[in-house]
Amino acid sequence: MTFRQFAYRNVLRNRRVYAAFFMASVFSVMVFFLYSMLLFHPSIENTFLKEISTLGMGIAEIILFIFTLFFLFYSMRAFLQARSKEFGVLLLLGMAKRQLHRLIFIETMLLGFASIISGIFLGFMFSKFFFMIVKAIVQIPVLPLYLSWKPFVLTMGAFLSLFAIISYIAPVFIQQGQVSDLLNGDMAVQSVYSYSKSRGIFGVVLLLLAYAMAAFVSRSSIISLFFLLPPLLTVGTYYFFTDTLPLVLHALRRQKKIFWRDFWMISISESIVRLKENARMFFIVTIVSTIAFMSVGILASLTSFASQYREVNPLGLIYKSLPHNDYEYQHIAKLTNELDQQGLDYWAVRFRVLEQQSSYTKNKVNIVKLSDLNELAATFGEKPLSLQSGHALFLPATAAAANQLSTESVNTELADSSVSLEIEGVYPYKLFPPNALGLNTIVVNHLDFDRIEEQAGVDALAFNYYAFNVRDWQETREIGLSIHAQVLAGLMLEHRDPVRYEFENPGLNYSHIRMTFSLLLFIGLLLAGVFFLASGSFIYFRLYTSLSYDRRQYAVLQRIGMTDREFTKIVNRQLIPQFFFPWGVSFIHSVFAFMSLQVIWDALAEISIVKELALVLAGFALMQIFYFYLIRWRYISHIKAPTS
Amino acid sequence: MTQPVVKMEDVTKIYEGKVIHRALNQLDFDVQEGEFVAIMGPSGSGKTTLLNLLMATDIPTYGKIVIGGVEPEKLSQNQIALFRRRQIGFVFQEINLLQMLTVEENLVLPLTLDGLPVEEMKKRVEDMAQKLNLGDILERRPDELSGGQAQRTAIGRALIHQPSIVLADEPTGNLDSKSAKDVLELLEHINQHEKTSIIMVTHDPIAASYCDRVLFIKDGEFFNEIYKDERRQTFFQRILNVLSLLGGNVNDFSTVRLP
Known part of the structure; x- marks a missing residue:
């Protein structure tokens, strides 16, 4: 019997002792492997999940690694103490301390190898199942099983080094002292x-x-x-x-x-x-x-x-078109087209938003027409409001702002159009996501609106805001993907060709957040x-x-x-x-x-x-x-x- | 003559395995009530098997054992446990007090299992402590006791539920001569004053000389028995004589040698 055989048989015949230890290590190797399978998945490479998976999985793997290290330390110590009698016999038979350390090293590495191999094997077996769960959560169309060397190498490397550290340090845990102490180890008072x-x-x-x-x-x-x-x-x-x-x-x-x-x-x-x-x-x-x-x-x-x-986010889709946007009508047509194709019910309202300077606060003010608001409110089942000429309502940017503005009353003259307004009260319905139409927005009736537009000229137009109220708002994930891509691409090339539009798809964002x-x-x-x-x-x-x-x-x-x-x-x-x-x-x-x-x-x-x-x-x-x-x-x- | 407490009729125990081993062969003896019997024999003579049978941790292959009028063989697992708890007291060579309990708690342990009222238990512990001279050490833990004190505690634990028979397995095996003498005198005293029947398995002729009767077995079979006489010194001498007849040292290992 060679020394290595002796170590091997020790492990094999002590399998009852090692069972729970082995099981826990196999399980942590398996989970680690599953994480890395997802981490390196080629289908995830190009999606938004890339970031979450690298970050989340990365952190999870680090935690798992540290915890496993700690866990193995602890259990190794418990084992060696339990076997101190056996070690006492070996020392009594004339085994050198160095040989004993080598024995423990070989045993631990054997166990490590076995648990890494079985953990990876089990992990690979379960990875299809694991992918199915992830697929169901993330709602990616396909997440096929793949074969790549990366997850294998990562898991192997991580756990081999871990077991090597443990087996190198483990002998320290053997009770120091006389052989007789070891022999009586389990009798320790x-x-x-x-x-x-x-x-x-x-x-x-x-x-x-x-x-x-x-x-x-x-x-x-x-x-x-x-x-x-x-x-x-x-x-x-x-x-x-x-x-x-x-x-x-x-x-x-x-x-x-x-x-x-x-x-x-x-x-x-x-x-x-x-x-x-x-x-x-x-x-x-x-x-x-x-x-x-x-x-x-x-x-x-x-x-x-x-x-x-x-x-x-009450709105289903939002398209914001700044002046000089060549694609405006093309994009809107595309969106309505796609909505129709998917068979989704929707109402679309176009807001023309003007921008003026207030003589009162010297700040920019965005102005929208009450009739537009009424039209959108009707799609949510709210009653229309009316407003007299010369009067205006605040359109609060957030719920907190609504509380603050409800008691405020302002008399102002708009600088460019010299229309004077008395702003009092708050528009009561919540139709937009926060800060949709600017931080400082008021509502006027259509007469005032026309007057402002007429006197201030074409430059007064800040942007056109298309609000889509889609009933099945979670189904809009597929709508406007190309526009979304263009916006993203445009952001990167902004200095050369500034993008004159913005597009938001809360349904898509929601599914991203929920999936994450x-x-x-x-x-x-x-x-x-x-x-x-x-x-x-x-x-x-x-x-x-x-x-x-x-x-x-x-x-x-x-x-x-x-x-x-x-x-x-x-x-x-x-x-x-x-x-x-x-x-x-x-x-x-x-x-x-x-x-x-x-x-x-x-x-x-x-x-x-x-x-x-x-x-x-x-x-x-x-x-x-x-x-x-x-x-x-x-x-x-x-x-x-x-x-x- | 009084009723026998233990009655063994042609008890044979065969261990079947790769090698069939006849550990006891047609052993036949009685122990009368209030008797103090020693069982001696060389290693491998079947003493441990005999004790296991008496404790009902094992059942005989042939023959019949009756202890206190009960045949343990016919009881269920549960009844056997209750039978041990009420009928048998056991003293081990390796003492085996429960480490985490104090002396007092070790003494009272068999009673708690039977759910006696606390007052009754306290009274019995007091009696026992007085008899065994344990009064000063009731609060101590087993690892704070000398060997003799620990064995006295173990004897107290074996006696506290007033069993019909006490089985002792080399009770002096781990003790120095002074403590051994104390323990043996204690057992003798209990036997004489409380009329408790005791069966003691031992290697030690001095220990055996405290008994009323010594039973010798060899290779699972009855070999001889001798009764005590007036002086212990002569009884001891007679025990030694029988032992020399038994052949060789009683502490011999029975080895299996191949040519």
Whole structure:
């Protein structure tokens, strides 16, 4: 048997130990590979998705990489500690430390190779499915499976270097010291646990303080809280796990009425030990899950933000033609033609917008005709308004401006046409997206309008504004694509041939925004999935490292006369807190965090994120429960397996 | 004569596997109520198998075992657990206290499983602590105890539910001579004053000399038995005589040698 064979067999025969570790690494390689498949997809190269996919996927991949590195470090340490007895035997047989390090290096690399290969294989298998989901979200016509060396090389390179780093550093984790210490490794005495009462209370106070602040946050204080809350919560959570919980459990221990009942004694005292061993891990899991919840929740709320896009953009299509635009009629004909071809109902209104200087404010004023407005308002089912000559209404650029202008009244004379107007009141209907007709716009009746136009001459015309009210506004994605392209091309060549028109397609923009957010949400969900799988695996490793001790304990309990059902109950009482407690704490953290975030959302737009959040949390809860049963099943069967 | 607590009739245990191994062969003996019996034999003689059968973690291939009037073989898994919990006390060589529990909690553990009222449990712990001289160390953890103290705690745990029989597997195996003497005197005392029946498996002739009767087995078969007499010193001598008859050292490994 060569040295390499020895390492190979070690891995192969320890496969039970390595199963969860392997599974989590394979999964993260797979997700990484899927991301890179999308990142390098040729069909995405030329679309607007290019930017999101490079940015979003890039960030997701970096996070995934760092997290996997961290995760592998942690689990590697747990493994090597679990196997310290074996290493002790090897050293006793005369293996040099250097050889031992080489053994671990080879083993880890073997495992790394195996998980990279299987991860990429699985990733490639699932990539068609993955593309189908992305396609459904992004609504790209085709997203075919492709074969390119780039995603393979990226994934291979990233994870090979990752495993190389780990296998190089891993031997450091082997307990230093005498061979006899290694041989007794798993007997290592459970340290007498210390906790400080004051720190425990401090932890709770910090948490309660943070919760209270998050719950009663106001708009003015939100920014300062944004910087204050995360450190408060982090420190509070840390002390909560290291000191507060032991404090509570020890208090419980003194209550004999509770503690001396059924299997509570074993469960509670066991939890105290586990808590002591794993407080830091619980802390990490809690923080990671909180971040995962938060990011998924934020992305979900962005998605719901997109759904309110319509309220901001009542118009279906907008074409703005500046003077000396040769294409005006050609473009309008094209748009109406395309609308007709798609069979979409629409109303088109042409606004002629004049520009004058106000003698009152010396600012430029845009002027529109009331009859045009009435015509557009009618298509939205609003009643027409009338206006006397010499009077004018403000056409507010935004909702905030409407509030401000409603009480204002101005007497002015327009500089070029010397028409004097009394501007009072606000045009009540919201027909345009913000700032559509200029920042400073008034409405006059057609008599005044004609007068201004006549006296100021041709130069008074600022632009023509074509407003299309399309009923099925989401269906306009295909309309005016060529004009859109011309606008984009024109922007780049502006200095040579200035573009004299603007075109906006809210339907198209909306689909872009929605796709972006949904895609980001999807990426985030996958990432959160990796987090959850990994934090479950952490718990499994910890269980595995204490397996030989647990097994002996099980034997004792069995001889004392514990039934299998009681034993399962004890295992439940030990595992459930480990699985769901950190998770529950992070859940409460997120709820309070979202309470304060809701304040921000209320300020931006009236959006409730409760529904999205409930959906996300329920999904993760299901996943976690499934994982819990899986690991409990494995754990119990390991415990009951006769000691070899 | 009193009713036997343990009754073994022609018990045979065969392990089937790649090599068929007859661990016990037609073993037949009784243990009377209030008796303190030692079982001795060289390694591989079937002592562990015998204990496993008595504990009902294993069932005999042939023959019948009755413990306290119950045949464990006929019980369900659940009933076996309850049977162990109520009828049997167990003392291990490697002591096996639960590390995360204090001495007091270790003592009370079998009772909590049966859901006794807390007052009753407290009373029993007090009694037991007095009997076993554990009063000062009730609040300590197992890793803060000496070997003798730990084994005394384990004996307390085996006795607290007033079992009909206590099984002890090399209870002095890991102890120094002073602690071993304490533990053996304790077992003897309990046996005499509480009328608890004890079966102890041991290699140690000194430990065996504390018993009423010593049963020797060899290669799974009954070999000999001797009863205690007036003086322990002579009893010890007689045990040594039988052991020398058993052939070689009792601590011999039974190796399988190929030519």
